[in-house]
Amino acid sequence: MTTETIGYARVSTQGQSTDPQVDQLRAAGAERIYCDKMSGVRSDRPGLAEALDRLRPGDTLVVAALDRLGRSVIQVLNTLTDLDHRGVAVRSLREGLDFSTPAGRLAATVFAAMAELERELIRERAAAGRAAAKARGRQVGRPPVLDAEQVDLARKLRAAGESVAAIARIIGTSRATIYRWTEEAP
Known part of the structure; x- marks a missing residue:
């Protein structure tokens, strides 16, 4: 049975490019690469769904960073646990860890928690910025369609x-x- 290395790349917005991640994944030996341009919070990412569907026991999923799999601890850990049960190895290039070991799973939990914290901090800063702009009388959000x-x-x-x-x-x-x-x- 031949094994395959599948890559998954994700950026949060349409204005961003997956090219740097794709280059890293190719250099790491990914034969097929699936991509999404949407928030990691969303669970309906078609590129990730295709990649997960393609993976078979013995295959490896490679990501540029663990937070590409999701932005919540539960989301990332559920994905890693599912893949582990299916006999699929996961490599994260940034963290350089093997998530099939107890130490790797602990590290995954820590990194996933950090990604979730980062997302929450971004949300708080954005809310504070909107509140400050509104307090100064500036338009917040989309401008009205009609005058x-x-x-x-x-x-x-x-x-x-x-x-x-x-x-x-x-x-x-x-x-x-x-x-x-x-x-x-x-």
Whole structure:
């Protein structure tokens, strides 16, 4: 039976590139590489699902760093435990550890906890930044689609009996926006 080395790369946003990870995984002997461009928090990552489905007993999964598998301790440990039970070895290039040993599993727990902590700290800093911007009177989040004049016009047209579709065409926005701003559910 031949074994295979499968690589998995992940970045958090569409604007980032998996190329550096892919290069590392190829250099580490990965014959096939699966990629995702989405948060590690999400459990519905198609690239990871394909990689996990492809792995057979005796195969090796290689990742550039353990936090590529997930951002929560439970998520990472569940994946590692599942792979261990299936007879699949896991190598993480950054940590340089063998996760099939007790010491490797302990290290995996520590590294996964650090990834989760990092994610929580990022979330806290972002929330603090939004609160500070809001306190200074700055726009936080997406700017409103309609200005006050357009909202007033939409409400007047709606009160006059104009259809939501017609108002949306007149203002140049979606019907959902008109419903939202005229406080009437679709």
